[in-house]
Amino acid sequence: MKRxxxxxxxxxxxxxxxxxxxxxxxxxxxxxxxxxxxxxxxxSVLNFVVxxxxxxxxxxxxxxxxxxxxxxxxxxxxxADIAQRLSLSDYLRLGEGExxxxxxxxxxxxxxxxxxxxxxxxxxAGFDAAERVISRQYEALLIDVDPKTLxxxxxxxxxxxxxxxxxDLPVYTVVATHGAAHDQMFDIECSIAKLEILxxxxxxxxxxxxxxxxTQAIAELELKFPARAARQSRQRRSxxxxxxxxxxxxxxx
Amino acid sequence: MKRxxxxxxxxxxxxxxxxxxxxxxxxxxxxxxxxxxxxxxxxSVLNFVVxxxxxxxxxxxxxxxxxxxxxxxxxxxxxADIAQRLSLSDYLRLGEGExxxxxxxxxxxxxxxxxxxxxxxxxxAGFDAAERVISRQYEALLIDVDPKTLxxxxxxxxxxxxxxxxxDLPVYTVVATHGAAHDQMFDIECSIAKLEILxxxxxxxxxxxxxxxxTQAIAELELKFPARAARQSRQRRSxxxxxxxxxxxxxxx
Numbered sequence: 001m002k003r004x005x006x007x008x009x010x011x012x013x014x015x016x017x018x019x020x021x022x023x024x025x026x027x028x029x030x031x032x033x034x035x036x037x038x039x040x041x042x043x044s045v046l047n048f049v050v051x052x053x054x055x056x057x058x059x060x061x062x063x064x065x066x067x068x069x070x071x072x073x074x075x076x077x078x079x080a081d082i083a084q085r086l087s088l089s090d091y092l093r094l095g096e097g098e099x100x101x102x103x104x105x106x107x108x109x110x111x112x113x114x115x116x117x118x119x120x121x122x123x124x125a126g127f128d129a130a131e132r133v134i135s136r137q138y139e140a141l142l143i144d145v146d147p148k149t150l151x152x153x154x155x156x157x158x159x160x161x162x163x164x165x166x167x168d169l170p171v172y173t174v175v176a177t178h179g180a181a182h183d184q185m186f187d188i189e190c191s192i193a194k195l196e197i198l199x200x201x202x203x204x205x206x207x208x209x210x211x212x213x214x215t216q217a218i219a220e221l222e223l224k225f226p227a228r229a230a231r232q233s234r235q236r237r238s239x240x241x242x243x244x245x246x247x248x249x250x251x252x253x
Numbered sequence: 254m255k256r257x258x259x260x261x262x263x264x265x266x267x268x269x270x271x272x273x274x275x276x277x278x279x280x281x282x283x284x285x286x287x288x289x290x291x292x293x294x295x296x297s298v299l300n301f302v303v304x305x306x307x308x309x310x311x312x313x314x315x316x317x318x319x320x321x322x323x324x325x326x327x328x329x330x331x332x333a334d335i336a337q338r339l340s341l342s343d344y345l346r347l348g349e350g351e352x353x354x355x356x357x358x359x360x361x362x363x364x365x366x367x368x369x370x371x372x373x374x375x376x377x378a379g380f381d382a383a384e385r386v387i388s389r390q391y392e393a394l395l396i397d398v399d400p401k402t403l404x405x406x407x408x409x410x411x412x413x414x415x416x417x418x419x420x421d422l423p424v425y426t427v428v429a430t431h432g433a434a435h436d437q438m439f440d441i442e443c444s445i446a447k448l449e450i451l452x453x454x455x456x457x458x459x460x461x462x463x464x465x466x467x468t469q470a471i472a473e474l475e476l477k478f479p480a481r482a483a484r485q486s487r488q489r490r491s492x493x494x495x496x497x498x499x500x501x502x503x504x505x506x
Contacts, residue, residue, distance in 0.1 A: 062289060
């Protein structure tokens with residue numbers, strides 16, 4: 001296991017009581033003083049800090065959209081991504097069984113440990129410290145958030161894109177099914193007649209196949225009518241100008 | 254509508270920007286500057302503060318129990334109870350329709366407005382102020398929390414009571430159904446043979462009837478074997494001694 005002061009450096013916080021950080025990194029398979037209570041605390045401070053960041057950054061979107069954005073930013077896979085960036089798996093304390101089965105790579109274990117660290121910082125030094133540690137991880141993510149799309153499923157997105165052009169809804173049709181009843185695959189066609197778009201996708205449920213077809217239809221749509229994509233990437237660039245500008249001369253060596 | 258300084262007095266906080274409190278009290282039926290975004294923020298600061306209070310107060314219960322306790326303390330009916338204690342309905346700003354249909358008494362509107370007030374305090378003065386306002390409402394509630402029972406449904410509670418006495422699980426039997434298919438009532442018997450307990454209850458679903466029968470069975474159990482109930486009320490009394498003692502001479506006039 002790597003030295004904890006390296007982890008403290010990447011999260012940007014030094015513990016007064018280092019045993020709190022040790023506990024945050026300890027899975028229940030390892031020992032009795034494990035991280036599950038800290039995870040409970042960390043999950044709730046994380047939810048609050050991200051809520052407050054979203055509230056301030058997006059001052060015109062309604063609470064339904066705020067909830068959707070937050071759910072997307074604090075979901076397991078998003079947390080596991082952050083944990084991976086921090087190389088958290090190098091510091092985890094797992095029991096024998098979990099070690100052998102590669103538990104240090106499992107998204108749930110990574111996400112839970114990251115939440116537990118946030119909880120540990122809160123216990124060690126209070127809310128402001130926890131907020132700083134969480135903000136440090138989320139500020140960059142929030143810059144890329146598009147409140148119109150993040151966390152929406154492809155069918156909803158496609159529908160909104162078409163409604164924005166005053167076009168009819170896409171038509172989804174089951175064109176074939178394969179396999180035995182307990183292991184069926186569905187082939188779905190998604191058609192947008194007015195735009196001459198017709199795509200096809202498979203999935204293990206009708207819903208999964210439809211979502212996959214919608215993803216393809218959105219790709220076709222943006223290929224045929226690049227206007228929207230271009231506008232978005234312009235917005236993205238102008239947003240990024242608000243970032244503190246790094247010193248490019250030094251970084252480019 | 255009553256003067257807002259009276260409300261500030263009962264929540265124990267005076268706003269720098271009183272328009273935040275006004276917004277927190279404004280339902281979407283009243284005007285465009287309504288409380289739904291504040292409610293999003295307030296819900297998450299509330300969840301966090303209650304999580305942190307529970308974490309500190311109950312240092313030996315696991316995160317599953319912490320979650321159950323919190324869910325129970327921040328659920329709509331619990332918030333509506335607090336709102337009623339604060340006479341929040343005297344201060345709400347509702348549209349015509351909601352006013353006429355008695356919206357100021359509706360638990361969802363009361364609960365949402367209370368959460369919005371917590372969010373408004375956070376925006377006005379930061380986390381510590383919000384924590385103080387929330388703690389003030391929850392400290393007394395937490396004293397009465399029994400982590401073994403709060404928020405558990407009657408069937409689960411009954412099962413745990415019987416397991417604690419090494420007795421078999423209760424047996425639930427449908428003894429009759431009444432009414433048409435879309436409007437059926439179920440009569441359920443709950444039997445605990447070893448203790449000679451047999452109770453009967455009705456409900457619009459099998460599950461509802463079983464829960465109601467379990468409630469009755471628990472009552473019978475505590476009537477027949479008062480030991481557990483007596484122990485609990487002793488605990489309750491000794492817990493209450495930890496409260497700051499009010500000045501009884503003055504209060505009794």
